[in-house]
Amino acid sequence: MSQAVEADPVTTAASRDRKTLIARAVTLLLALGLWFCPAPAGLQVDAWHLFALFAAAIAAVVIGAFPILTSSVLALAAAVLTGTIAAEDAYSGFGNGTILLIVVAFLVARAVVKCGLGERLGQLAVSLFGRSTLGLGYSVFLVDAVIAPAFPSNTARSGVLFPLVLSVAEAAGVRPGSEGRQRLGSFLMFCGIASLTVSSGLWFTAMAANPLGAEIAKGYGLEISFGSWLVASSVPTLAAMALLPYFLYKVVGPEVTATPEAPRAARAALQAMGPLRTAEKIVAATFVGMVVLWGAAAHLGLDSTAIAFLGLGALLASGVLTLGDIAKEGDVLATFIWFAVLFAMSGQLNKLGFMGYLGERLAGRLGGLSPLVAGIALVVAYVLLHYLFVSQTAHLLALFGVFLDVGVKLGVPVAPFAFLLLFATNFFSANTPQGSSANLLFAGSGFLSQGDLYRLGALTTAFNLAIYLLVGTPWLVLVSR
């Protein structure tokens, strides 16, 4: 991020080390402090001990003591070695079909980038919609929305979207720091961040946390499928998609409003790409097949994860994806590990009665409010708390179950409330640059200052919150009864 370079790097590194050490000491004190605190009346000792480890693990990530992988692995080891949870329960997340779906889909998404299909779709959209700055903004949202259902990792999708936005910006004559078109660059780059907040909310399979949240919601009697998610998300999300580019256009105020050259550049790029290559055809066919099967999964009684495995197998067998490609995906393994660990710990916390206990206490405090006011207050609080998190999934794992529980206890109808929280889990990612790893490429592009990022992030999040509450609430109450 080009704005931070001014400080002396040695001093910065030393103060970072000191800050990390302090953060680690705080984490240790927190873990020990909670652990040795007597468990509140009505709560099992194991539940309290697991909460101490889980809270310390999440706090460690929030305050920068450890990366999420280190934190979760240490918490897991502590939880099992102290006998707080049984080993087989601690490892159960690794065998969870929903988590495996995400792992496999990460690998499958690699093929879209590799074969060039992602870039082709991007250029196609620009060639059709890129005549004006506003049109370019809409084309970013459109491309993202179209490719999203096949990308359960919004981070992976940002890897496809960013080169497109960058090439669109470059086609429009924008360079970081260049005079006269700086705000055009900021607009396009923030469209990328903002688009991911809503494209991820539109489709069940467009973001890793969605099926994970659905799995948690299942515990409250809400069954969410690919189809029912789409119905619930469609109206508020399409409203947000329709209004967000215009909103950002007005807030940022790009210097240039017409880009008549962009469609031509895109057509030239498409021309240079030539006809669909065999690899692109194979990937396209595989994805269409997977999306069709995912859509029909509920009716035909097919397992979604097995469909993803079939797609992975097809791409490997065709040679589009090679063992060499998989060998580069060690970060998928890291994600798999911390994800599975935190998922299992969160699940055990719930199973041991902690969520219910916390829910009852919080519900007691919000007791006097009507379900509508309580629900809205909870959604707003849930969104604001994301300032403390660096991962959408960690936030979901830590708080979604608790908030859902409190809402249900206060009489908020479970289906609309769960969906609002799940959509919020997608759109709160924009509020800070570190709010989602999907932001990082855009935030580091050099087109957006730290100030821009926090200001536009807060505005975008507030805008989304307003739309989902105002448009989403009545729609959800209507369709999810």
Place this chain on the structure above:
Amino acid sequence: MSQAVEADPVTTAASRDRKTLIARAVTLLLALGLWFCPAPAGLQVDAWHLFALFAAAIAAVVIGAFPILTSSVLALAAAVLTGTIAAEDAYSGFGNGTILLIVVAFLVARAVVKCGLGERLGQLAVSLFGRSTLGLGYSVFLVDAVIAPAFPSNTARSGVLFPLVLSVAEAAGVRPGSEGRQRLGSFLMFCGIASLTVSSGLWFTAMAANPLGAEIAKGYGLEISFGSWLVASSVPTLAAMALLPYFLYKVVGPEVTATPEAPRAARAALQAMGPLRTAEKIVAATFVGMVVLWGAAAHLGLDSTAIAFLGLGALLASGVLTLGDIAKEGDVLATFIWFAVLFAMSGQLNKLGFMGYLGERLAGRLGGLSPLVAGIALVVAYVLLHYLFVSQTAHLLALFGVFLDVGVKLGVPVAPFAFLLLFATNFFSANTPQGSSANLLFAGSGFLSQGDLYRLGALTTAFNLAIYLLVGTPWLVLVSR
């Protein structure tokens, strides 16, 4: 492998493609042929269908139709989508503690290579034992045996051992193709391959298939721990370690027998390395801690996998291992996937009664033989069948359970028989260059022709088989009652 370069590469590639296509057609025909064959009387249809998929998946790897990842992923998708096995059973391998132990240990082993501790231990051994060619051979076996318990991947260990053997060979003045010292190079390189066959057998945690086999043996009432494995393996394996270098020395007949310069070169290399670096100390302390805890795990009621997670967490927290290192370990993810998939399928095959059925049939055919003769015949057959396999673990998964079952039905005592098969699973790796991925670095070094590899491989395997049967059988009968 330098010996194969003579052929026209285009023709070779084309004929390889044709061979792959034929192999895939054969795999498909095999799968469909078995699937639509009526299930033999006394066997559930699901068990027969799963056998069709499992056999086709293993056959596909053996005949080169697909790599093991592709094959297992396709078999899994077919098994779940056809309803042959339930999704949760199919994914259960991912949550298995034993498999997770291997995954974590793969990552932890990376730190030994990265920090330079592996090379230091190697140079130390050479400085002590490297005065003669035979001494150099023994030093390879010694280093390997000492580092082995911390390396559950013999492939990962080969990555530490190979640079050592190569630098020893170079210190002794050997280059591929150079006149006068060619057989010295062959001797040292084959010592690497042969050493891995026995070091892997010595320690429970020295080879991924060992705990996996122990998990399968548990189903026959045999509980294997770190300690009981070591007792069982010690006498026959130390006998093999003591005799193998001398045996290979006599068979290969190196031109040079004295290498007085090697200890000095090693001391110079150690000098150049300087004192133990902080990273090496951290890794050494972590490994000692892990090995101590693993040794005490049974007594203290600690979970071995959680100990491995603790070690991983410590290495990540100390910064010896970084997220960037993990990001390069995508092949660990690939191994995790195929391993977990085949493990679960093999387990389900057993659960559905297939192994028992096959065991009864085979037992019927070997019916007249005494338990001793039957046991020996089964071990010899098990070893010979490895000519068909390119993976030790795939062999174990496919045949260990079946052979164990047959032996038990014929009255062979389960403990000595299971251990002999498990040791064989380690030592049969030498019989072909592709018999284990741990061979590949040595086989590709240019010091060994294809002829050497098959001839020395067959001799080493026969030698090991003789030692384990003659020395191991009475020892195992003595200690495993």
